[in-house]
Amino acid sequence: MSTKRFRVFAGPNGSGKSSLYDYLVKNKFFSERLDVNADKIAKDLGNKGFNINTWPISCSIAEFLQSAKANTRPNNNISLNYLQEKIAFTNSTFIWKGRKSYKTINTVAAYLVDYLTMKMLGTDGTFFYETVFSHQSKIELMQIAKNKGFKVYLYFVSTKSSKINWERVKSRVKQGGHRVPKSKVKDRYKKSLQNLYPALKVADRVYFFDNSESAPNRAYLNFAECRNGQIKIEQSCDEVPAWFDTYVLQELKKNKHV
Template identity: 25%
Template sequence: MKIFTIIGGVNGVGKSSLTGILKALRNDMGIIIDCETCENADPLSADCLEKGIDFTEETTLSGKKTLKTIIAAKEKDYYIRLYYVAVSSAEESVRRIENRVSKGGHNIPEEDVKRRFSHRYDDLLTILPYCSEVHFYDNENGFEEVGEYGNGTLTVTAEVPPKWLCDIKNLI
């Protein structure tokens, strides 16, 4: 089975950190492509699809690129798996990005983060129907799996779910 894994969420929520954790636990993530920092993300994804190689994209889910890749992957019989990670606010994302920059990491303009944060649910809901498997992680205080989605149903697995997960559940 060919697998297209998506690590999705707004800038600064911990997508790369979650990718590192998952990579240590799984052997089916294939080539890992960070769409934020990789200039060759589109050709790499297209090459993986053409060759039938498992691959993973870290992405904010904003724009149309992820949806186009998902549709192309579905046409080639890929299994689509999403790990969605979130924090409580745009301000928390901005703070984490500032911390990352102070350690030599890449910056994202604050206005971009806030814009993406305001559209995060729409971006997620656009791709959700295409996903075979979805895991939701809260990264407010370390990664905690808080929910799963499949067959049109979001199942909350956390005793006390984060507000953002409740918001998503109400939109589905």
């Protein structure tokens, strides 16, 4: 049996997670293409629907609604009754027939992320998962995957300041991308970095990327790696980013791992 892998692309809003994923897939670093990505799911739901024809899972509306009920979020903007009335699943495609406002579409996409992730964790297939990584539940999800026999790979990308992330989020919105309030960008930036050290204890391998500069391809050169708790700095790296030193190296030293 081939090794099944749970590949997590993580980092604060605006760090470049999707761009990094697209680059690695385009350059054939991976052969797998199954990507649980809320932004991509939301985009498809706003058009013709989200198709899972190539996914190694079988789905149903009943299962999806059960999952949504179990994962109801605070400040939810749609009721479960409305969700049941407006969601359809036909020809391997989830179709949304309700309001297509930004907030509503993204809420439905978030429910689908929860559902599809747990379905994929019940298979022997490798898949990708994208997250801002600002909540403890993401580390718990990595542990669930590991308990189910997956090799867990974390690809973490950040910048040296949340101000950079905010500017990129604003630029993305102008190009039709999804918006995130400035306060959330700042708050999630710190929380995402704070979750890095705990994640080292769960992930089999972690790849670190800094995307502070806007030079072409700079984000795609990882400067460090962690395997089984051991950090390796790339020889080409003259100086590690401050965020990596603070939230990884210093935390490891505090806990006497290096």
